[in-house]
Amino acid sequence: MADAKLIVKRLIEEPWKGNFDVIDEYVASSFVGRDAAEPEPIRGPAGVRANVEKYTAGFPDGAITVDDQIAEGDKVATRWTGRGTQTGEVAGIAPTGKEVTVTGLTISRLEDGKVVEEWTTWDTLGMLIQLGAIPEPARA
Amino acid sequence: MSSAFAPHHMPCAECGASLAMDERADHVCDPERRLEYRLLQLRDEVDGFEDGLCGYLDSPQGRFAQWLAERDRHRPKG
Known part of the structure; x- marks a missing residue:
């Protein structure tokens, strides 16, 4: 069985490279993901894929890089950075051509080599400001 | 003035490249990227x-x- 940190790393990075096989390989059918940016939980491999595709449609050159991971018990905490150019619509925002960089944290719980539960928070506000959908706050 | 909620990165106004705060001063736009960015705006x-x-x-x-x-x-x- 692959190392838990490696499973999570691949699951976070690979779908953005078009490798959706890792979702079927590493996401349990009972998977429930809670993303602070999503009003409803993400359920199962199909839900994970749909969620990724929602963003890759807006950021076709997008990529996520895992920066750091900590594992304890059946959980893995991952700090990641996403970067991409918005050439498609995202959250109702027409293509801007702007490149954005956002950071996030994901805690994943694994059972039998598959991710069964996930909690994610990421810099949604930062993305919206970088895209110009929300005014940039004045700096001191 | 408050800098609360200000993101660490912001796109360059000329070419759209994502720049960290400490990269802004030294940034030089890539001409090809700037052209693509301008064409998308237009x-x-x-x-x-x-x-x-x-x-x-x-x-x-x-x-x-x-x-x-x-x-x-x-x-x-x-």
Whole structure:
């Protein structure tokens, strides 16, 4: 069985490279993901894929890089950075051509080599400001 | 002034590249990226121009202009 940190790393990075096989390989059918940016939980491999595709449609050159991971018990905490150019619509925002960089944290719980539960928070506000959908706050 | 909620990265206003705060001063735009960025910003105008051009070329004046240009193109030089 692959190392838990490696499973999570691949699951976070690979779908953005078009490798959706890792979702079927590493996401349990009972998977429930809670993303602070999503009003409803993400359920199962199909839900994970749909969620990724929602963003890759807006950021076709997008990529996520895992920066750091900590594992304890059946959980893995991952700090990641996403970067991409918005050439498609995202959250109702027409293509801007702007490149954005956002950071996030994901805690994943694994059972039998598959991710069964996930909690994610990421810099949604930062993305919206970088895209110009929300005014940039004045700096001191 | 508050800097609360200000993101660490912001896109360059000229080329759209994502820049960290400490990269802004030294940033030099890549000309190709800047061109792509500007064209994307102007896509409505570009589309509008193409629609306008097609409309003109399909009008009586546009058809005559095309006929005239074609005739001139085949006219012997000198």
